[in-house]
Amino acid sequence: MSGWVDLLSESHGIRAIYGEDLPALTSVDLHELVLHRDGPRATLRFDLSQFPKSPPKKWADQGFNVVQVQLTLEDVLHLTIAGWTTRAVLDINVEPTGKVLSLRANNGPVGISIDARWLVLSHLSAYCRASAE
Template sequence: MGWLDLVTNPQGLREIFGAETPPLVGVGLHGVEIDREGPTLRLRLDLPTYPSNPPVKWRRNGYNVVQVELLLGGVSDISIRGVSVNMLVDVDIKSDGRLALKISSPTLNMIAMATSVTVSKIDAYLDGGRDLWPVKDSGGGN
């Protein structure tokens, strides 16, 4: 079971990425917000891959990064160690009745327990530091 199978509303990302579930390794972490209502934990993440067939609006505007906002509900425990201004992290979401979130990098470690995870926002933008269109292997090489 992949991380997208644990999301309550995976349809939007599945429409955009098709059968290619975006990995949560080498993710750009832009923000973490904790709210007492719920309580909730909101994560704003730049996915490391771009869809092979993006929406027309994204293609027309030359976007090359997909940003998602994940909202964890029913948060019962959070532990955060470290911080940095440029955080590339690995995100792991598992479930055994409760959701366990683990975020790790050389500068940040975060663990949280929750009851649900929802995609609350999907957006795209142009990051000048990335290639405009990801190069796909044509299958002719090793």
């Protein structure tokens, strides 16, 4: 259930980190949604719910346990945001519809719908989240 990786304009970074066990976009913890007039584009920054089974040595040595990504949708054609909250845990679905990519996330108090021409993994990092969260 990682078809979103196949829709990226460049996917070698995430494939190098996760190998064959690519992460799904289920139960992601959304930190921010930024809209840019240039492009226009929209960037979602969120924590993946799945950490790689064999993380990079640098991540393992530092005790990192969460992967955070930024997905940027470029050449946005349509965008709708309904609701917002201090902690949005969402299931994100990205599917091609003709020459357009449709991102949908509609869980709980937050609903996001974005149609765009390109999906870019604009940033990939890791950090250590305390287990109390």
